[in-house]
Amino acid sequence: MSTIIKLSDISKIYRTKTIETQALDKVNLDIEEGEFLSVMGPSGCGKSTLLNIIGLLDKPTTGIVELCGRPTAGLKDKALARLRNETLGFVFQSFHLIPTLSVLDNVIVPLMYRAGSRNNKKLALEALEKVELSHRVNHMPSQLSGGQAQRVAIARAIVGNPSIVLADEPCGNLDSRMSGEIMDLLHSLNREDGRTIVMVTHNEDQARATDRIIHFFDGRRVE
Amino acid sequence: MMRQNKLFSGIYILGTALAIAATTIFAIAYYIRIAPVYPEYQRDRMSHIYQVYVNDPGQNFTSGGWLSADAVKNYISQLPSAECVSASMLRSGTSLEFDDDRTPVKVAVRYADPNFFKIYSYEFLDGAPFTTAEFESGAARTAISDRMAEKIFGTTRDVIGRTVSLDFKDYTICGVFREGSALNQSSFGQFIAPYYALPEMQANSGGSLIGRLRTVILSDDVESLRNELAEAGRKYAAEHEGLTVDFRNQPYTDVEMALANPSTNNDIDWVSLWRRNILILLVLLIVPALNLSGMIAGRMDSRRAEIGVRKSFGGGRRALLSQVLWENLVLTITGGIVGLVVAWLLIHGAAGWLLKCICGSNEGVNISAEMYRATPDMLFAPTVFICAFVFCVLLNIVSALIPAWSVLRRPIVNSLK
Structure with missing residues (x-):
């Protein structure tokens, strides 16, 4: 297996006029292709910041991020957007479905920004079938349960066939039964499709079921 | 959305x-x-004389106004660059009387010359405009708009030769034209009659430039017209010792007239x-x-x-x-x-x-x-x-x-x- 995500000496400092907060402090991390990694730690320790930096949603103050062997520093907005579109899929704790779009249209969103993309509807239907929501394609997000909404979010994350899925507390807003369903889904994406999954979680049981766990405290990786 | x-x-x-x-x-x-x-399809070639100002320094008096029929005939129509000159006036308060017991109504009558119909493309549904001979003789002939014909006779057909009473004078209808809008400021009229049909227009103006006629000129060269008009003013002044004539860079193009709405005493x-x-x-x-x-x-x-x-x-x-x-x-x-x-x-x-x-x-x-x-x-x-x-x-x-x-x-x- 090859390294698909490589973080070298990543630091992130948030600055306001009066306060400086170190969210990450010289973090080094290699994640192998096809690995299912859990990130754990108390609130405010930098887990989500780490995920945002891996997902190119935020830039590190210092350090180097490499995705699929490619350094991302210095890339322009357009190139970053393309890399996110082709390589990464996101699952958020609060689902972040677009309330004015149907389930199907929500899943199509990543394909809208892919050059030369065809069969968008067919691909979206396939992704919804994978998460067992083919019967809800025309529903609006407000008509879904939490578990269904998160499954739509997962369908959206995988519709573009990204090699990496980043999940920020994907079960944080779900009850235990729905959490179980979502975790099963993520595991199947990892095992059957070979996708690399990085998941932030507070749940030790869920973390233990993954290939590797890393812990964070005060912006630093602790073993 | x-x-x-x-x-x-x-x-x-x-x-x-x-x-x-x-x-x-x-x-x-x-x-x-x-x-x-x-009917103002030739606006790009039309220009207007709005006012002429005549100053008599001896009496320390300046008067301004539209042109007299004599001024149009003797000076404006003679301008070399003028392809066609027409003068007209609009009377909106003319009383139209009916033969029956209907109450008289106020109508807009334009008193014009035959050239008016060469500059403004009125569409005649029946008959024709008054002739030059009828104009010169001051015959009481008039063209009538289709809307007005409908209002008076209930039809636009078979009205040629019938008479209408305008300000208590009978006019014989010579043609029926499609009515324009009063928004067309220099051409509108529900009736169009020869201005010599008005007794006061037949009277000698006494050589005065100032009268009641609005003048429109068809030409491709407005700049030459302006120079020629200024020269005509100087010629008039030379013939009338002590007077000065000012046309203030007129004629104005149709666009200038329409947009700038020049006032009596100021340039645009x-x-x-x-x-x-x-x-x-x-x-x-x-x-x-x-x-x-x-x-x-x-x-x-x-x-x-x-x-x-x-x-x-x-x-x-x-x-x-x-x-x-x-x-x-x-x-x-x-x-x-x-x-x-x-x-x-x-x-x-x-x-x-x-x-x-x-x-x-x-x-x-x-x-x-x-x-x-x-x-x-x-x-x-x-x-x-x-x-x-x-x-x-x-x-x-x-x-x-x-x-x-x-x-x-x-x-x-x-x-x-």
């Missing part, structure tokens, strides 16, 4: 419609005054004119743009998370900006169409007070509001449509660009919070 955000879309469309309606009315008012519309102030019109346009553009911009800013803020999600999944700033602008353009164009319809309905239904307010009075005489109707070729003009469309696009860009760009510039993580 319109179905999903009915309230926002409805208010946005309404706001845009009002702005577009106001702009369209403004554009139509200008279009009517400067575009080739019935182009700077003020442009300043006023640009100010009106800016107010029409910026005020609704600011309102719509505020609405869009609020709407964009509520879409912050959506923008964050779209950016997360590969939406670049330009792609998202273009998406927001397109969405807005759909709303703006919908509002634009509603605005156009509102403007057309307003002008069609309330042309009287609306267009009279915007376009001003006709030759300084009082014309009833019902005559200020907008004909179809005035309303459905491609130029007006293009102006409204361009205005829609400008409004969209001005109102949506800044709030959209401001939200799109935010870091993704902030949008997702």
